[in-house]
Structures are given as C-alpha cells and as structure tokens.
Amino acid sequence: MREDLQASRRQLRSLCAMALLSPSLRLIPGSAVEQGGRAAWAGPLAALPLLLFYVWALCRLRRSMREGERLPELLLRALGRGPGRAALLLFGAWLLLYTGFTLRVGADRFMVTIFPRSGAAAFVIPMGLLALLAALGPFRSLLRLARMVEPLLLGVLFSILLAAFRAADPTELLPLTPADAGALVRSAWPALDLAGFGLAAWFFFLPAGGEEGLLPRTGGWAAALCLLLTALGAAVQGRFGPALCARLSTPFFALVRNLVFFRSLERMEALVVGLWIFPDFLLTGLCLHAAQRCLRLGCGYTAREGERRFSLARGRWLIWLGGAGSTALGLFLARDPASLLLWSRKLIPALSLAAALLLPGLCALGIARKKL
C-alpha cells in the first residue's frame, strides 16, 4: 500500500512537472527579462524561499484533511456549503479559462515556429478533443502518460540546454551586483507563478495521508523545479542577451532553430515543437480534470472511482460542457498578437498566482473560523 502511494506520488510529481514545461517555455526567459533584465535568469532562485514557505503552508493545511480528502473537499468543508460551492465554481471557471488559454498559446507556438499559414483552429480543436478524452477517462491514465514521456522530454530539454550553454555568452548573465536586487525580485515573479501553479496542482490532487517526509520531498521538488527554470533562463538569455530575449515571442524555440548538433544536425525546431504537444496535452488534461472536479463538487455531485467514460451520470455532463467551453475559449480568446501578449505575460500569470494563493488561503480562512 505504501509503495503504491509512493508510486502514485512520483507519477503525480511527473505529471505536474511535465505539464509545467508548456508554460515555462512561454514565460522563461521572455517574461522574466521584461521584469528583470540581466538578472532574469536568477529569478527562479530568488523565488525559492517563498515557494518553500508555500510548500510548508500547504503541508500544514493538510493536517486538517480527513482520510482520502483532497483540497477541493477541504475547501467545501471549511467554507461551508454555500460559499464553498461558489468558491469551487469560481476555481472551475478559472481552470477552464486556463485550459482554453493553453490551447490558444499551443496553437500560436505552432503557427509562429513552423506553420505560419495555418489557423489556430487546426490545432485548438484536435488538442481540445484530446484533452476532453483525457478528462473523460481515469486520472491515473494521465499520470502514466506523464511517467512515460518524462525521460523523452527531459532528455530533449537537457540536450538543447547543453548545446545552448556551449554557445552562451557569460557576459549576458554576469555580473550581478546589489544594484540588481530589485530586478532580481521582479524577475522572480514568472518563476513564482509557474512553480506556484505546479505546487498548487500537486497539492490539489494529492489525497490526505502519508504525511511523513512530505515536506522535505516536496521542498526538494520545488528546488529542482527552480533549478530547471534557472538553467532554462540562463541558456536562452546567455545565447541571445536579455534585450533580444524580451523582443522574441518564443526565445526558446528561436534558440532551437539556431542549434546545430554535431555540425550536421540542424533545423530541429519542428521536431521539438512537435514533441511539446505532450506537455500541452498533459497540462490541458490536468486542468480539465481539476476543473471537472471543482465544477461537479460545486454543483453538488460527487465523483466516484470507476466511472464509465461516456456516462453522463453524477454530473459528468459538466465534463463535456467544460471541454466544449475551453475549446471555444481557445478559439476566441486573444485573437491578435497584442492581446495574446497581454494575456500571456500579464493577465494569465496574475490570475494563476492569485488562484494558487487563494485556494489554500480560503481553506486556511475557513479552518481558522470553524476551528477544524
């Protein structure tokens, strides 16, 4: 039983980490250099103390959970029937918006890098259908898929980072002086948002129980995420410099386009962009799963294990509605580059960070009021 628990936790960690790869390449270093200039690459390291505090706070929160409960159930119990349901519906709506936005930026990545003459619908609709299929099925399927693609995605990412570091210019990264402290704090924002989202997702799906060693393990995982984001930022920023990074829409994929492996292998961007449909799929699947949990709980339905994929019982029609809604959002959200940039670099990160803070915050508020 304990081994099963450990295995599913490993799978959940993989799922959250792989799903994060999709927004990471969007925000790091593009959004970070806008905030922090040359100090941007070190932003994730600056975000680490706050993230560790966040992990500690969430671990403390889990003490109030009952056996088998997850964060949404705790929220409902802590806030009470009416406010709890309203909060869950709000979180469900946010997760649908985030799914739609992920579908939209995934399509944009394809159009910007390899298919400039395509429309967003060609990518949004198939990926929306796949995400719906994932949300209709059992959650453990997503967990297994994440474990399967993790070595491939990390292998590709590390190979690219290694090749990029060889051509990086250290003067684009260093020196950092005390005068950069403000910029460093500002550039921690995207990493806070990304890792905060990943940690919130991790705690959202993590059932109560097995608290022993949870804090150091999750803290270590948060530190590893920050190191990965730091390496990603340093590799891209070292290659293009902060000013040019801030102007490129997808600096990471511009970097991939310019890499030559072994002096013969080049133009690998299509393959890498193609591979990145896995993180997109995992992220949209994860968000839709989370959204349907919130929406069904908010509407008074209780999900059970072993539900049939195409059954509409126990509020499962909400999954179809959520899938259709998020795909429609993907089609109609931020249709021009300027608004996509605004959504991508300002609105979604702000909402994401707010949601990551609000979910445990509301739980803590309810617990304090009711003395659970």
Added chain:
Amino acid sequence: MKKALLFLLLLAPLLCGCGSLYAQRREVERLRLAETLGLDAAPAGVLLSLACASGPGEEGAACYSAPGASVSEAMERLRSRSPEEPLFCGHLQHILLGEQLAREGIGGFLAFVCRSSDLRLDMPVFLLLGDSAGRAMSEVGSGDRGVADALNALGQAEGNELRLSTAGAILRDLERQGSALVRCLRLTPSSENGEEGVLTVAPEGYGVLVRDSLQALIGPEDAPAAALLTDSLRPCPLLLRDAMGRTVTVELQEGALRLEPLWDADGALCGLELSVRVSAALLEIDGFDRASAEAVQSAVTARMEAELQRQIEALLRLSRELGADFLGLGRRLEQAAPLRCRGLGRELGALLPSLPVRVSVRGELRHAGDLN
C-alpha cells in the same frame, strides 16, 4: 489512454514541419535549394536575390532575383516564378546585403529574419561594398561553384570572426548598445583555375551600424584592431614599415584586452585605461637582413605596438565621432568594475565618447620562423 497515446504518436509525423504532409508536399529532388540570400535597395523597395545550388543534371548554380515593396513580396514573386521547381529556403546559409540598403537601414530586414520560419538568427550577414548584392549573387564563381561556396570558404578562413556578424549578434548588439559591427566584403577578380573575368568576394574590414543603418566603415588597415577589441582576432598578417622604410610582415596570433576605469578623488569616472597584449610571429622582411636577432625583434615589436596603437586610437576616435559604443567597451567596463559602474546610474555606452582613453599596447614576437 493507450488509444490517445497512439493517436498522439500517429499525429506527430504530421507535424514534422517539412511543409506539412499533404498540402505542400514537394519531392526533394525537384526543390531548388537556396543557399544565399542577397538584398539590395531598389526604387520599388528591395531587390531580393537567391543563389541556389545546382540541381541534379544541371551545369551551374543558379541565381533568381525579384523586386518587391518588401522582402516577403519579393520572396513570393520568386516562388511563383517557378512553381514546378519550388524554391526551398529552409537551409539558407548566408545573407549578403548591398551597401545602399545598409545605409538606408536594415532594422526591418533583421526583424523579418526573427519573424521568418525559414531564416535563422545565426546566419552570417555580410555587407557588399561598392556593388550590389545581386551582382555578387549572379557573377561570383563559375561552373557549379557560386557565391555560397565563396562565402563558405571565407567563413572557414575567418572562423571565430564571423560570430560577430550573425543576424542574431547584430540584433543583440543593436538592442544592447545601439550599434554593431558587420563584416564587409568587396568583389575582386578570382585567380581560381586561371580563368579571366571570374569574380570572388574578399574581406574589406567592417561596417559600423548605428541604430540600424550603416554610418561608417572600418577599412582593412584598421580591421586587426577591431577584431582585437571585439575578441574575435584570428591569425592574420599585419604589414609594418621599419626604420629604413622596408615592409615587414608579422602574423598576429593572439591578443587580449584589459579595460580599467580611472576614478577621480570624488569617485567619478574620469577616464579609461585600455591595455592590449598581443603576440605575433615574424613572417617576412623586405631584403636580406643582417642585423642581430635581438635588434630585429625589438625593432619589429616596437613597430607592431605602434601600429596597433594607431589602429586602436583611430577606432576610439571613430567611436567618439559617432557617439556609438560599437566596440562594446561599456559592457567590458561593467565587467571590470561592476559595483562602481552600476553605482554611476548611467548607461556606460553613452558616457564613453566623452571620456579620455589611455591606450597601451604590449607586443611579443614569439618566433621568427626558421631564420635567425
């Protein structure tokens, strides 16, 4: 989920980027592989030229040109000119720009390179002085050798120096310091195979881009110092005159630059000290020299130091006249004294032209070949 994974894997080849699977599929044998892109200013906007590798069963490399109000329009015209043999620009290797275009500004073109899914930021960019890029594209080389072969040969000879002059490096420098260096070429008669009237391209110093237009030229006589100050020195001959007016040729082999800020009593930056160390080998002295080895060594070293000092001072004078830090000294200064330079609270690049610079060059003659 297995079905979903299988579906994803089946979908992946469709995203391979080779012009999509069905709609734009082309047989590789029928593609005209463009190797070099040339761009000139024209009354209508621009004149785009593409030099292509010779196809199977063809005698020579081909060049296609088309005018257009923009690069994209000219590219579209070229593509529609030969639909049965589509031009493939995914493996373009070099960019050759006409002098007139560079004087008018290349910012728009560099932005096009960023946006294009065909072009790459690490493509070397050359300026052709005194001629149009279109002429070089069509007249350089003979038989199955074209301008791409000449530029490839130049690239192999120049090695490190070309790092300065890629589209990405130019963009990065323009963003960072408002000015950049770009490699210049000139058309010259080729001596290959003893053929008459065959042209090739030869290095002709650097062009200085301020903001995005060509503002000044650094001739071949000052090019070694420019390479030295930008860390891109490769072994190159340097011609000197000795006390008796004879020509002495040394080969510059390695160089290192140190930049020290000079501070006054109030802690204000009052000047710079630029120290250069360079090592060289003696290649040739006009006439038969009977002087002692020590006398020749000290005389040649002194001449070499004086010549490099003259070149460096000429470059610094140009930098002052243009008010542009195209040598990147501001960044180097910041590396040398980060804390104090950040404390100035001013952009160093803008400060540099007003500062006095003390230049010192120390040369070392490593060997004089097999003749004492």
